[in-house]
Amino acid sequence: MLDVKLIRERPAALEKALADKGGAELIRQIATRDEERRRRLREVEELKALRNRTSEAIGQAKRRGGDVSGEQARMRDVGERIKALTDELKAVDDAIQTLLVQVPNVPHASVPPGRSDADNVEVRRWGAPKEFPFPPRPHEEIGEALGVLDLDRAARVAKSRFAVLWGPGARLERALIQFMLDLHTRERGYTELWVPHLVNGETMLKTGQLPKFEEQLFKTVEADENRTLYLIPTAEVSLTALHSGETLLEATLPRRYTAFTPCYRREAGTYGKDMKGMYRQHQFDKVELVKIATPAQSYDELESMVADAEEVLRRLDLPYRVVERCAGDVGFSAAKGYDIEVWRPALRKYTEISSCSNYADFGGRRVDIRYRPAAGGKPDYCHTLNGSGLAVGRTLIAILENYQLADGTVAIPPALRPYAGGLERLTAFSV
């Protein structure tokens, strides 16, 4: 959420900055409403000041035994007017709030211009895509042939876009989770948390999921609609909302949190897209990274977060590239962000496996997390960051495809073997 003051003081600059992301029209509407709001606020406050002064006087006069019935009647009228004006003010406030939560974040000055992912900029590559002496197969073929990936029965139990992993397939999924968490907590300074997978509407609003992405969320049905709970689309939601409303001491920043959770997404509007295999699922596992930092720290922390996610791929020896998202593709809440894309031999291209973003003060303000500067002075909003470290299912896909062998089996990356009970190779599985 942007600072209304910014909209008030520099609407033209904002409209320009948001040209690629949309939202210029919203800025204009908010600026108009904001003027109206301040006008009414002044009226109400002047009346309240009058009431406070007079009530004080009434109290004193009464104690002296004077007649105050006339003043009381006058204040009764003032009270009515205050009530009426307050209702109007509330309506304007609500309208502004409704508009404000729809305005996307302003891209950082360093973000490359552009409107779509076609304008994203490749930052670096790591590892050389392996050449196979045979036509590499896609993961769904490999997995189903080995009997470890079962999409048909998943559709029977739930619906399409769900998966069942069997035996060593499930074991590998679990190994990856453990491997990633150990790396981040033991070597990268993250604190591991275990968090709710169902959260309330307020949390979804504060983390930027609502109202814009309502149609992407699974939710519970409650007798009282206000008590609806939503399944998290990412652990970022729970981790970021943790400190909502708190003022943290600067000395305790940056906070670096990691959590493993399943993630639930409706994936509405993606019919026919990525339908093969388990690349795009309604339920998937993810190890998430979240940071809460000072404004001075956040952009360095973004770079190191990307490096933390990259390290997972390096340990697994999976070729990848890092892409910086352009202004038009950077995401609703993000000021700056990178995607990490892993090599897919069967597709002969890189596909997304992690996305790391700095939401900056936009995120901190929306979720209401501040910090008290060590040097003294007023508290200021923290910057919030998040990134996948990594999407577990997609990592499994990358392993199946990059480590596949001519005989249809799959080698297990050495770094993962201790976590997979020493398993060195994925071979045909049957019960």
Added chain:
RNA sequence: GGAGGGGUGACCGAGCGGCCGAAGGUGCGGCACUGGAAAUGCCGUGCACGGGUAAUCCCUGUGCCGCGGGUUCGAAUCCCGCCCCCUCCGCCA
């Protein structure tokens, strides 16, 4: 789900409907004392939103004692609804 108790500032904890942004204590910051520290003493110590302003300093107004309503000239204090926490009972992985 049932019965009872409770939600006040960073924390603990007072608070007759007006004199309460809120006693007292702890913590924290500064100063004094000290060779240095402890102890002690003195002073200070919220946030948001308006207005005065170019200003996050200063002055001023309004609001905030779980949240939302109501009563009243006036509510931390009275009334109603909701949320959360604690204890006991029931159910239960």
